[in-house]
Amino acid sequence: MTEAAQLKEIARNLRIDILRMLHKAKSGHTGGSLSCIDILTTLYFSKMRYRIDDPAWPDRDRFILSKGHAAPALYAVLARIGYCSNEDLMTLRQAGSKLQGHPDCKAIAGIEVSTGSLGQGLSMANGISLALKLDKKQSRVYCLLGDGECQEGQVWEAAMTAAHYRLDNLCAIVDNNGLQIDGAVKDVKGIEPLPEKWKAFGWNVITADGHDFDSLLSAFGKAEEVKAQPTMIVARTVKGKGVSVFEGKAKYHGVPPSDEELAVALKELGANIK
Amino acid sequence: MTIHPHPNPLPSREREKAYIEEFKLAEMIATREAYGETLARLGEINKDIVVLDADLSGSTKTAIFAKKFPERFFNMGVAEQDMMGTAAGLAVAGKIPFASTFAIFATGRAWEQVRQSIAYPKANVKIVASHAGITVGEDGASHQSVEDIAVMRVIPEMTVIVPADGIETRKVIEEMVRYKGPVYVRVSRGKSPVIFDDSYSFEIGKGTVLREGTGVAIIACGIMVSKAMEAADILGKEGLSARVINISTIKPIDKDLIIKAARETCAIVTAEEHSVIGGLGSAVAEVLSENYPVPMKRVGIEDKFGTSGDADRLMEIYGLTPENIAKAAREVIKRK
Numbered sequence: 001m002t003e004a005a006q007l008k009e010i011a012r013n014l015r016i017d018i019l020r021m022l023h024k025a026k027s028g029h030t031g032g033s034l035s036c037i038d039i040l041t042t043l044y045f046s047k048m049r050y051r052i053d054d055p056a057w058p059d060r061d062r063f064i065l066s067k068g069h070a071a072p073a074l075y076a077v078l079a080r081i082g083y084c085s086n087e088d089l090m091t092l093r094q095a096g097s098k099l100q101g102h103p104d105c106k107a108i109a110g111i112e113v114s115t116g117s118l119g120q121g122l123s124m125a126n127g128i129s130l131a132l133k134l135d136k137k138q139s140r141v142y143c144l145l146g147d148g149e150c151q152e153g154q155v156w157e158a159a160m161t162a163a164h165y166r167l168d169n170l171c172a173i174v175d176n177n178g179l180q181i182d183g184a185v186k187d188v189k190g191i192e193p194l195p196e197k198w199k200a201f202g203w204n205v206i207t208a209d210g211h212d213f214d215s216l217l218s219a220f221g222k223a224e225e226v227k228a229q230p231t232m233i234v235a236r237t238v239k240g241k242g243v244s245v246f247e248g249k250a251k252y253h254g255v256p257p258s259d260e261e262l263a264v265a266l267k268e269l270g271a272n273i274k
Numbered sequence: 275m276t277i278h279p280h281p282n283p284l285p286s287r288e289r290e291k292a293y294i295e296e297f298k299l300a301e302m303i304a305t306r307e308a309y310g311e312t313l314a315r316l317g318e319i320n321k322d323i324v325v326l327d328a329d330l331s332g333s334t335k336t337a338i339f340a341k342k343f344p345e346r347f348f349n350m351g352v353a354e355q356d357m358m359g360t361a362a363g364l365a366v367a368g369k370i371p372f373a374s375t376f377a378i379f380a381t382g383r384a385w386e387q388v389r390q391s392i393a394y395p396k397a398n399v400k401i402v403a404s405h406a407g408i409t410v411g412e413d414g415a416s417h418q419s420v421e422d423i424a425v426m427r428v429i430p431e432m433t434v435i436v437p438a439d440g441i442e443t444r445k446v447i448e449e450m451v452r453y454k455g456p457v458y459v460r461v462s463r464g465k466s467p468v469i470f471d472d473s474y475s476f477e478i479g480k481g482t483v484l485r486e487g488t489g490v491a492i493i494a495c496g497i498m499v500s501k502a503m504e505a506a507d508i509l510g511k512e513g514l515s516a517r518v519i520n521i522s523t524i525k526p527i528d529k530d531l532i533i534k535a536a537r538e539t540c541a542i543v544t545a546e547e548h549s550v551i552g553g554l555g556s557a558v559a560e561v562l563s564e565n566y567p568v569p570m571k572r573v574g575i576e577d578k579f580g581t582s583g584d585a586d587r588l589m590e591i592y593g594l595t596p597e598n599i600a601k602a603a604r605e606v607i608k609r610k
């Protein structure tokens with residue numbers, strides 16, 4: 001199997017985990033978890049260096065989920081790595097669970113910072129990148145933003161910071177699914193031209209297909225070679241990707257699968273149904 | 275999140291002594307100056323200290339550190355929200371970030387960043403905000419924070435400290451390097467009298483009785499502590515015995531000391547350069563009403579914005595004077 005094919009298979013399984021946990025939780029963000037899972041899969045199962053038995057390994061690469069509502073995607077990944085258990089996944093959003101509605105770094109080792117309030121992740125990623133540079137570490141920092149999230153002013157403050165401090169150990173990704181809660185990003189409040197904006201803010205910009213593993217692998221590879229500039233990968237994605245009923249629909253932003261929808265979804269994803 | 279352990283060495287005894295001596299020579303020092311000097315000194319010994327500012331380093335005095343350690347100073351430009359987030363990131367990666375700007379911007383513009391990115395994850399960030407209160411002076415209401423203690427105090431995990439003078443500021447900043455967790459420290463623009471000496475040791479959550487007294491207790495913070503001492507002098511001349519207490523840690527507050535004062539004097543006055551809503555006065559009222567209710571009065575800014583003017587003049591206009599504290603004391607004594 002090629003690397004891309006292996007990643008595709010992992011992502012298929014992670015989508016199943018995401019849908020199962022959301023269905024069990026009866027609330028949570030389906031669309032944005034499915035649109036970014038291929039990006040997370042590429043990072044965690046190909047690009048990032050970390051230790052399974054030591055989540056705090058100082059030389060690890062860092063991932064920050066600035067669009068914290070996609071927590072189910074991150075939890076599915078962390079469970080596969082072993083930073084939490086598969087049983088944990090089924091406790092999502094319940095009282096006493098480590099799996100908070102949005103990522104809580106105090107609850108699970110492997111979550112770098114707490115997110116959920118949009119617009120704040122990139123600043124924290126910058127801070128980590130600065131610290132790693134001070135410590136002369138080779139670690140890289142990855143930060144995933146939503147496209148609607150880019151309407152937050154703090155994102156652009158952080159954009160200036162990363163460029164000013166030449167954070168070439170930082171690679172941000174926008175999950176460019178074109179949708180937010182109230183509808184299409186272009187209708188709510190347009191953000192285009194997004195690649196040009198990041199370029200103008202001093203970033204190295206790469207566009208990629210956020211569901212094509214070869215495209216993602218190549219984009220992350222190119223980002224590693226850039227010196228003295230942070231990289232932004234604008235990843236074209238489809239919200240709800242992988243399940244026909246959810247694809248491209250703003251409605252499924254914050255709605256979990258119903259019993260029927262789960263059944264259809266699992267079938268489409270080729271899950272073994274018990 | 276794992277915050278990696280790091281050694282936190284402190285200044286040598288000699289260095290500390292020389293420093294105290296300097297302070298003694300200057301009878302008046304702004305707490306922001308003491309902050310800037312202390313930070314620069316600590317920076318020599320502890321290489322994990324990093325400093326962020328939002329284009330106000332000359333005013334907050336972080337410029338002293340910046341000049342000495344340019345590689346560990348990050349000017350974030352006029353972007354306070356980004357500054358707080360960046361500080362959080364530096365903290366989770368093992369640094370000890372001090373983030374400074376004016377109190378109104380640190381706590382107002384960036385309140386939610388402080389809550390989400392710093393306090394919730396319990397990031398080891400020290401927010402040291404200067405130009406708090408009306409003693410900002412001429413810049414006027416837009417720059418005079420009278421709400422910062424209230425809005426920081428309400429955030430879970432946040433420690434809130436208002437040092438009373440230059441010496442206490444130095445001790446507080448040293449303690450901040452040792453302590454792990456988010457802290458808000460409020461410092462002032464104007465010079466104020468040095469109250470403490472070398473023997474003073476600061477402990478988070480511990481107040482200090484500066485003067486014993488039995489008829490009333492005046493509980494103050496920040497620049498109002500020296501005003502409270504003057505008020506006690508005024509009252510003394512009238513034969514009224516006033517205890518003066520410095521409560522520099524507004525949260526967690528020294529409940530025991532406050533309850534003891536209430537039990538022994540049965541009359542409490544609070545004094546702060548902050549709104550009477552939500553600050554020291556409110557914190558003391560919370561302790562008293564649930565534990566040992568006695569007559570009390572809050573001296574502070576009476577639910578008003580500040581205004582432009584000479585700082586000393588403004589203190590008179592807003593009633594932040596020894597005379598006004600003494601007046602409040604007479605009132606509560608009558609209500610006993």
Ligand SMILES: Cc1ncc(C[n+]2csc(CCOP(=O)(O)OP(=O)(O)O)c2C)c(N)n1
Nearest residue numbers: 032069116117118146147148149179180181
């Ligand atoms: C500061 C803040 N405001 C509002 C919200 C509520 N909210 C959650 S998701 C979302 C839309 C995000 O859209 P986008 O960034 O495009 O995410 P995606 O499409 O990837 O799910 C909003 C407004 C929030 N979490 N944080």
Ligand SMILES: [Mg+2]
Nearest residue numbers: 147148177179
């Ligand atoms: Mg979107």
